Amino acid sequence: MKLGLFGYGTIGRGVYTLVDNIKEKYNLEMKKVFDLPQKKDQLGEKLVTDVNDIIFDDEIDAVIEVLGGHDLPYQVITSCLKKGKSVITANKEVVSMHLEEFINLAHENNCSFCFEASCGGGIPVIRPLIDNIKVNDVNDIFGILNGTTNYILTKMDDEGLTFDEALSLAKKNGFAEANPTADLEGLDLVRKINILSSLAYKGNISNDDIYHYGISGVTREILADIRKRGYILKLVASSHKEGNNVSIRVEPTMVPIGHPLSAVKNEFNAVLFTGSTNGTLEFYGKGAGSIPTATAIVSDLVSIIENRSYIDYKNENKLIVNENKVNKGTYFVVDRTDKISIEANLTDEQLQAAKFYARLLSL
Numbered sequence: 001m002k003l004g005l006f007g008y009g010t011i012g013r014g015v016y017t018l019v020d021n022i023k024e025k026y027n028l029e030m031k032k033v034f035d036l037p038q039k040k041d042q043l044g045e046k047l048v049t050d051v052n053d054i055i056f057d058d059e060i061d062a063v064i065e066v067l068g069g070h071d072l073p074y075q076v077i078t079s080c081l082k083k084g085k086s087v088i089t090a091n092k093e094v095v096s097m098h099l100e101e102f103i104n105l106a107h108e109n110n111c112s113f114c115f116e117a118s119c120g121g122g123i124p125v126i127r128p129l130i131d132n133i134k135v136n137d138v139n140d141i142f143g144i145l146n147g148t149t150n151y152i153l154t155k156m157d158d159e160g161l162t163f164d165e166a167l168s169l170a171k172k173n174g175f176a177e178a179n180p181t182a183d184l185e186g187l188d189l190v191r192k193i194n195i196l197s198s199l200a201y202k203g204n205i206s207n208d209d210i211y212h213y214g215i216s217g218v219t220r221e222i223l224a225d226i227r228k229r230g231y232i233l234k235l236v237a238s239s240h241k242e243g244n245n246v247s248i249r250v251e252p253t254m255v256p257i258g259h260p261l262s263a264v265k266n267e268f269n270a271v272l273f274t275g276s277t278n279g280t281l282e283f284y285g286k287g288a289g290s291i292p293t294a295t296a297i298v299s300d301l302v303s304i305i306e307n308r309s310y311i312d313y314k315n316e317n318k319l320i321v322n323e324n325k326v327n328k329g330t331y332f333v334v335d336r337t338d339k340i341s342i343e344a345n346l347t348d349e350q351l352q353a354a355k356f357y358a359r360l361l362s363l
């Protein structure tokens with residue numbers, strides 16, 4: 001099988017290496033790689049600087065899109081699927097916005113659309129969820145779904161690094177997005193919890209309807225205070241469905257020491273699904289980084305080769321997202337004068353007005 005790769009950055013290089021490792025076993029050839037002309041030194045004759053050189057190459061059967069961003073990836077994915085090329089992507093932004101369209105295009109053109117690496121980096125989470133919901137109703141999804149912010153919180157709390165020191169290490173290790181604001185403000189988690197929830201609840205969800213609050217305001221003093229109270233701070237994405245009403249939130253959360261999520265450190269992620277017939281399942285592993293993410297991508301590729309990549313997605317439920325305006329629960333609130341208080345039943349507006357806040361989770 002001949003392949004095309006769109007993007008030779010952190011993840012693209014990992015994909016290139018892993019494809020090279022298995023090329024004999026699966027008879028693979030990475031025929032062309034799209035990136036900027038500056039990558040010529042690394043890629044030689046394989047480099048193309050026009051996406052059409054891959055899209056219109058009839059010898060290429062499958063492509064991997066790891067460009068990041070929206071417009072070019074959207075164009076590349078839709079064009080390749082229309083040409084009957086299978087597409088594998090790690091791009092949570094486009095998948096969260098166009099899941100139904102991509103799946104339909106793949107079905108119409110007898111090819112595959114796979115996106116395991118879009119949620120949880122190297123953790124196989126999409127496929128188990130898809131298999132599970134065939135026999136089970138999953139109405140609760142909960143977890144740490146961003147490696148960068150979990151890495152920052154761990155390094156600040158366990159090793160006393162400043163926020164900026166921890167962020168620059170996360171960038172150096174290849175965990176952060178090109179623009180890390182999406183990580184820090186929770187937008188990356190919005191996209192991931194959207195993908196998982198849309199699949200589980202069988203309905204389209206707009207990223208704009210998902211509440212999110214990030215960790216930019218966190219300090220080492222806040223983390224120490226939270227720890228003294230018996231909690232560890234985590235940026236958590238949660239989603240719950242009752243009837244067609246869905247509540248989806250991304251917010252700093254105080255996890256009691258002893259809860260499974262409290263032990264998830266550095267770039268590791270963990271996600272928990274609760275099913276109607278099998279209770280809670282927990283998935284844990286490396287949520288970011290070149291080789292773990294590339295492993296999920298290349299596993300998708302092998303699933304295509306072995307003819308087990310079919311994904312069904314039906315937008316059959318009209319979901320009503322985040323209708324409740326008052327949040328039941330208890331909150332740790334740091335106000336603009338640095339006064340800390342514990343409060344209950346706050347609106348999103350009250351929460352957003354805080355200098356920093358975290359929701360308390362009970363065991």
Ligand code: HSE
Pocket residue numbers: 118120121145146147148149175176177183188287288289
């Ligand atoms: N920036 C993302 C993260 C990469 O830190 O989790 C993996 O999706």
